[in-house]
Amino acid sequence: MSDLVLPDESYAIMGACFEVYKEMGCGFLEAVYQECLEYEFADRKIPFISKPPLRLQFKNRQLKTFYQPDFICIDQIVIEIKAVSTLADEHSAQVLNYLNATKNAPWHTRKLWTSPQSAVQANRSNQLKSLGPAFAPFRVFRGQLRMSDYTTVIGLEVHVQLATESKLFCRCSTKFGAEPNTQTCPVCIGLPGSLPVMNRAAYELALKTAVAINCDIPEFTKWDRKQYYYPDLPKGYQISQFDLPMSDDGYLEISDPKGRFEPKRVGIIRAHLEEDAGKSVHDEAAGKADSEIDLNRTGTPLLEIVSQPDMRSSAEARVFLQELKLLLTYLGVSDCNMQEGSLRVDANVNLHIDHGPERIATPIVEIKNMNSFRAVERALDYEAPRLYREWQETGRKLGDAPKQTRGWDDVAGVTRAQRSKEESSDYRYFPDPDLTPVVLTASAVNEVRETLGELPAALRSRLSADYQLSAYDADVLVNQGRAVVDYFLAVADATADPKSACNWVTQQVLRELKERDQSIDQFAIPAPALAGLITAINDGRLPSTRATEAFQLMLAKGCNVESALTELKIERVDESALIALVQDLLAANPKTVADIRAGKLQAAGSLIGQAKKQNPNVDPNRVRELAIELAGKDDA
Ligand SMILES: [Zn+2]
DSSP states (O other), X not given: OOOEEOXXXXXXXXXXXXXXXXXXXXXXXXXHHHHHIIIIIIIOOSOSSOXXXXXXXXXXXXXXXXXXXXXXXXXXXXXXXXXXXXXXXXXXXXXXXXXXXXXXXOHHHHHHTTOHHHHHHHHHTTTGGGGOSXXXXXXXXXXXXXXXXXXEEEEEEEEEEOOOSBOXXXXXXOOTTOOTTOSOXXXXXXXXXXXXXXXXXXXXXXXXXXXXXXXXXXXXXXXXXXXXXXXXXXXXXXXXXXXXXXXXXXXXXXXXXXXXXXXXXXXXXXXXXXXXXXXXXXXXXXXXXXXXXXXXXTXXXXXXXXXXXXXXXXXXXXXXXXXXXXXXXXXXXXXXXXXXXXXXXXXXXXXXXXXXXXXXXXXXXXXXXXXSHHHHHHHHHHHHHHHHHHHHHHOOOBTTBOOEEEEEXXXXXXXXXXXXXXXXXXXXXXXXXXSOOEEOOHHHHHHHHHTSOOOHHXXXXXXXXXXXXXXXXXXXXXHTOHHHHHHHHHHHXXXXXXXXXXXXXXXXXXXXXXXXXXXXXXXXXXXXXXXHHHHHHHHTSXXXXXXXXXXXXXXXXXXXXXXXXXXXXXXXXXXXXXXXXXXXXHHHOHHHHHHHHTTOGGGGGHHHHHHHHHOTTSOXXXXXXXXXXXXXXXXX
């Protein structure tokens, strides 16, 4: 791999070139590469960078956020970029001809390439950003640039606290926030002689989730003891599921409305039930530096969902988590509150590096302690280049080093080594003799399947197909949860105007809910009333210019649109009355008439304010039209 020396000024152009590379594929690149070699190395007449002042729109750091670390590139691309960005006119014409002859070249590619200057322009208008998934980050050393040549491989482990009243193997409450150690009993603190009894509700919630993420449900599953010692685990083992989990081999489909990656199916290796451990509370205030144990959480039911390493960027990981959370919310199996620990995420990440003819996998790292989806994204963006540097320094491959656990420090924005991960054999799993295995029939599983209801993916499809909503609008609505979708459906069905219904719900209604920190069922305007407002606009009884006023009054008073129209004295303005009004205004404003007659039509705008003062219900556009029309007549 050879590094190339590049002046800073070339970065903006490179952004454009990467997009072209994506759109055109390698064939194009190789062709330009040949030309490039010829120009650059053979006759040396073409300088790297064209005339100086090429203004830069972004530098390496921002570029990295534009382009997901996902795509394997090689050094040729870098060479090609410089060549194209520096060609003299007749040479760039050749390249442009080549580009234009390439099939499926999208317009923006051609536009970008009319000149280096226009590529800079495109960066400025953020066109590149909208072009979709992209390219490996590249590193800039001092004056040097090199494409990275790795793929990031990500798998996630998600622990979901199931929304049961009581714990998995005893009757203690699972309520969050109680005084420490007030929700415990001999079973969950592991006193000798106590016996666990499985919570059927927890099992049903887990089963519902497993079916919804398309898992196979075996007829037979059992409980195992996972042995380890930790102060917050009083029994000295955790009841979990080892070799015969309650479900395996599922998947979740993800797609990105922002277009950063193609829709894909992320495999689910398994989902199994286990009990949670307690919490260690480290109190370092006032120099006390003591640690306390709270066992309230001990024994709370957790569903552990383990994905295949199918994700290739932090953006994919984030969308996977968002989609999973949405699904869990629709199913009602968890409140998914990350702050309270109801949803916890660990990420397994390594790199696949193309090194000469070889593809190398690096050792796997598990990242913990990420308290938001944003933190997951940031941690992965930090970890991938770190792994690459580590590989460059040590040359270590998968199998050369044990799996390492690293903790994410959200404030410092770095991961830190914690420990080497135990292998499962270290846990000395064995079947729990106190619990009977669970046996399920196929018909029981089918019954669960029938209770799932309409899930987010199906709902999005229905909104697009039956209500002609864009993928984006459908996504916004579905992501708000089922109650908001039901509200929208009620408005859309009552008005037969889904587009307006969607606009009102996703804009005004959601904004008001957010400002008031309310849920949709607390909202003061019920769906039929909002439908009435939309119908009044569509009937012409409510001018769209006064719709917001009416909406606000309905919100404040909880009234219907008819009362709002009466109270705001909104009524349809009769055309003859409007003509008379405009005629009066023209008579009172001879200068405006003269201006309009002289062709300064914008002068008509000055009458709108006066007309609205006399009658707030006038349609401003109609006032303008009439003013121009009537002023043109001699008798005006
Ligand atoms: Zn208990």
